[in-house]
Each structure stands twice: as structure tokens, then as C-alpha cells.
Amino acid sequence: MTPLLLGALAVLLAGPVPALLARWPRLRRSPGASLVLWQSVAAAAVLAALGAGLSLTTAHVWAPERDWVGRVIAVVALAVTALVAARLLLSGHRVGTTLRQLRRRHRAQLDLLAHRERGVEVLDHDLPVAYCLPALGGSRVVVSAGMLDRLTEDEVAAVLAHERAHLRSRHDLLLEAFSVLHRAFPRWVSSRAALDEVKLLVEVMADRAAVRGRDPRHLGRALVALAESRVPAAALPAGGAGLVTRVDLLADPDPHRLQSVLVLVAAVLVVVLPTALVVLPWLLSLWAV
């Protein structure tokens, strides 16, 4: 029974649950708590998948009569579990090394070309851009001269506060973890919903930090001004929909404490309930034998 329960849970948490959460825009009003919920859903999905394989193995190894069918099932289950774990580790390694290499190269070039102004790197170029380059030590906030020209002083300050919030809260690590998960499994197992939603929530978090103690309209105007000036010639389906959500959320600075608490409780339950109701009884039953 345990393998079946854990397997069903893993499938639910990998597909339908993320799809459902992503279709519930209210969650974006408490971005911090919602990010915790996304993380616990992801962690619970991985643990359930690994637990399903391991419990299927133990169910046949610990069985009183061991027939050869049972042995084959045990071996296959163990192999699949090892494969899942290996894919995760490999994906983590690949994503991590690619990211660090890209960032290192970009930073080396940046340091040769940009000049420092107000603690940020300024690239002498007309296209307006603002981005950050995360790193363990020596992260950079980068803007272009075109961006400084186009925005007012207050708008620039809001954008810089947004980028610094990303770096300070190490949002890059969160995005990296979800990229690892997304790339570890085939498309029919891991939906894009989780990664996309986490990307948006991270932006909402940085927006919130940037408007703290400021007029939110500065950030809103900056967002629109930069988006307007960067419409690509051939319009691609891109992250524009998320921008509208972000501007709408700027009008809602309320911390939504009650919702945050409820979401956090849900996040805890997602991990604790399966552990208490399924995993613990299984482990105790192994002990008893």
C-alpha cells in the first residue's frame, strides 16, 4: 500500500498540484509565503517519488516468502529510484556549472567595459536595460546609459532597489533549484508551471522590496517605460503577461498576513502529513520485522 500511496502523491505533486497553484492568482498577494509553499510542494514531490521506489523495494525484500517475481520487482524499483536520484544530481551539476560559467564570462567582460556609477555597472549603450548578475562574492547590478537617460531619478532608484533585493535575498538560488527540477525530468512529468510561477513570485518579492517606503508609481512607470522601449521587431510570446500582474500588484502593498499564515501552514502540512501518515508507519514496520 505504501508504494502506491507515495507514487500517487508524487504524481499529484509533480503535475496537477503545481498546475492548480499556478492558476490561483490570489497566491501572488503573499509572494514570500507562496514561494515557501512552492518549495515544499517540490521537495515533497521528490521525496514521495524516492520513497515510492524504496518502499516498493523493501516491501519485496522484507516479505516473508521471496519469490523471483518479488525479487525482480525489488531490483527494478531500486534501479528506477537510483535513476531518479541520479537524474536530479546530474541536472543539478549541469545547471550549476553552466550558470557559473556564463556568469563568470559575462562578469569578466563587464568589468572591462562598464564604468561604476552609484555602486552599479553602467554600460555605454542606448538600449535600455537593467539586470543583475548574481554571484557568491562580487555580484553586480548592471544598467545601460540608455536606461539612465530614459528614466527619472526616482524611477532609477526604484529599479536599483529591485535589483539589489534580488541579490540580497539570493533569488538566483531559488530559481536555480527550480531550473534543476524542471530539467531533471521529462516534460510529461515536470510541468513548466512551477518554474514560471516561481520566476514571477521572485519578481513580485523584489518589487515589494523596491517600493517599501517609496511611491509604487515610480517602479510601475519604470517597468512600463523599459518594456515599451524593448518591444522586439518580431513579437515573441514572452513574459509580458507577468509584467501586467506585477504592475497590478504594485497597487496592493498590503502584507496579507492571514493569507500568508494559511499558506505557510499548507506548506508545512504538504511535507509533514505524508511523512507522518505514510512514511513513518512504513519505516516503523521495517523496524518491527
Next chain:
Amino acid sequence: MNNAELPSSSRNLGRATLGELERGVLEVLWALPDHRSVTVRDVHASLAESRSIAYTTVMTVMERLARKGLVDQTKDGRAYTYRPRASRGELTAELMHAALDEVGSADRSGALVAFVAEASADEVEALRAALSRLEQ
């Protein structure tokens, strides 16, 4: 060799300083009319006007820049000559476009985190409407 054992002056020759030197050399090369080719000796002479710097240091830095593909190195008789591969503006444009490609592609790695994602014309229209709601 353990860095901690070195006297402070040579420890300072870490990454930051190397980056500064590379930048200094590139600025000398960029300032030359028509990016004409020069030798290490020319660059050293130019840099030595404003700071004390060893000839071999300049040579090492220029070789590094050549390995990175930022300057072209050609053998001219017995000496190597160097010229920048591209102007500062061209390299800046390359870097900007690399950054925009990185944050704009659907399969972006997340190496850089951009302030705004790319939006289509319709999305910008919706965005303006959202802003006017916020402005009220």
C-alpha cells in the same frame, strides 16, 4: 603556493588588480587612432607614464587578452604586435546583446535576472492600462 604567506603587496595582485591591468591595457589600445597595431613596448611606455609597472606584467596581460580573444596578436618579424579586436562600443554592444539574448530566450538559463522580460505590442498595451490603474 599559499596566498596567505605572501607579503601584502603581491597578494594584492589578485583578480581585481589583474582586471584593472587588462582594462588599462585595453584603454591604451582603444585610444590609438584607427586601432593601429602596437608592440608590448609601446603599451608599456604609455602605461608607465602614469604608474610603475613592469614590462613583463604588461606582456602577460596582453597575452591574456589575446587568449580571451579581446586583442589580435600577429607576429611581425621578431616581435608580436597587438591591436584590439573591436572597439569599446562594439564590444559593449556584443555584451548587451548577449545579455538580452540570455534573458529573452524562452530557454534562458537564469544566469542573469532582468528587470523586465520582453513584451509583445499587445502586452505593452495591457501594461499601459495597468499603469493608468495604478496612477489613479
